[in-house]
Amino acid sequence: MFRDDLLAGKRILVTGGGTGLGKSMGRRFVELGASLVICGRRTEVLEATAAEFRAVTGGTVTTHGLDIRDASAVETMIEAIWADGPLDALVNNAAGNFVARTEDLSPRAIDAVLGIVLHGSAYATLACGKRWLAAGHKATVLSIVTTYAWTGSGFVVPSAMAKAGVLAMTRSLAVEWGRRGVRLNAIAPGPFPTPGAWERLVPKPEFARACETSNPLGRPGEHIELANLASFLLADEAGYINGECVTIDGGEWLQGAGQFNFLRKMSDADWAAARPKKS
Numbered sequence: 001m002f003r004d005d006l007l008a009g010k011r012i013l014v015t016g017g018g019t020g021l022g023k024s025m026g027r028r029f030v031e032l033g034a035s036l037v038i039c040g041r042r043t044e045v046l047e048a049t050a051a052e053f054r055a056v057t058g059g060t061v062t063t064h065g066l067d068i069r070d071a072s073a074v075e076t077m078i079e080a081i082w083a084d085g086p087l088d089a090l091v092n093n094a095a096g097n098f099v100a101r102t103e104d105l106s107p108r109a110i111d112a113v114l115g116i117v118l119h120g121s122a123y124a125t126l127a128c129g130k131r132w133l134a135a136g137h138k139a140t141v142l143s144i145v146t147t148y149a150w151t152g153s154g155f156v157v158p159s160a161m162a163k164a165g166v167l168a169m170t171r172s173l174a175v176e177w178g179r180r181g182v183r184l185n186a187i188a189p190g191p192f193p194t195p196g197a198w199e200r201l202v203p204k205p206e207f208a209r210a211c212e213t214s215n216p217l218g219r220p221g222e223h224i225e226l227a228n229l230a231s232f233l234l235a236d237e238a239g240y241i242n243g244e245c246v247t248i249d250g251g252e253w254l255q256g257a258g259q260f261n262f263l264r265k266m267s268d269a270d271w272a273a274a275r276p277k278k279s
């Protein structure tokens with residue numbers, strides 16, 4: 001789909017890059033020639049991922065263990081990264097989420113999700129952004145949000161609040177920083193199964209299939225499809241895309257929005273019977 005060197009010469013940080021979608025995107029970036037930095041809470045997981053990528057691709061991968069909710073830890077990491085040279089791209093991927101009835105949430109539960117998703121994305125974006133602006137360094141930020149950033153969703157309310165905030169940050173800074181060489185975009189993935197997300201978001205095993213297949217394409221997303229979209233948006237060739245949020249969900253959210261979409265349940269016989277008879 002791409003030239004093998006699409007991202008050659010780019011240094012990219014993926015937050016939460018040790019597992020799940022962050023890992024899948026990071027792997028693709030390295031395959032396309034990027035030098036990768038991944039961060040997350042569990043250093044042993046990061047190290048295992050980095051070793052795997054190095055073995056398969058021969059690319060450069062470095063790791064930083066930190067909790068993205070800690071602003072000073074983020075600043076320390078970015079300072080350490082910049083000591084070896086500037087980043088060219090940041091992918092705000094680290095997320096925290098679980099399903100719960102909203103009335104059951106404690107303040108700490110709300111803070112945990114908002115801290116990881118909203119505050120963590122803001123800390124990382126600002127730590128990179130102020131350095132890029134000061135140096136006049138051309139760069140890009142890609143944030144992973146979700147379609148319920150604009151539709152809202154019950155049972156994941158802190159995540160919906162946080163993702164909506166990250167989308168607002170993306171659109172706001174796209175305008176504020178665009179003229180100064182920094183463009184910001186977002187991706188809203190639909191059902192891309194990962195062990196981390198499904199363990200927290202699918203309370204009964206029998207719901208998994210419905211989560212994955214109740215979209216117009218009838219299948220879950222493949223990680224490579226998301227990774228390719230992310231690679232495209234980070235590439236210089238996508239340089240005029242700024243402030244956009246690209247949905248990659250098989251049409252899932254539109255199906256929930258259209259008033260008559262429930263008619264998908266109609267069979268051919270139902271449609272034939274529903275057609276007015278010619279007089």
Ligand code: HXC
Nearest residue numbers: 095096097098099100106108109112113146190196197200
């Ligand atoms: C109610 C819960 C809960 C649950 C945790 N809490 N799980 N409350 N129902 N299921 C509460 C705890 O009781 C505690 O409050 C508070 O949340 C913090 O929990 P801790 O376990 O102490 O926090 P921490 O170890 O920091 O873990 C953070 C986390 C955890 C967000 C709760 O799930 C996590 O680390 N997640 C990271 C990975 C992740 O979530 N990946 C999935 C992202 S998927 P009290 O008051 O009891 O102390 C995603 C997809 C979106 O974002 C799009 C989908 C289509």
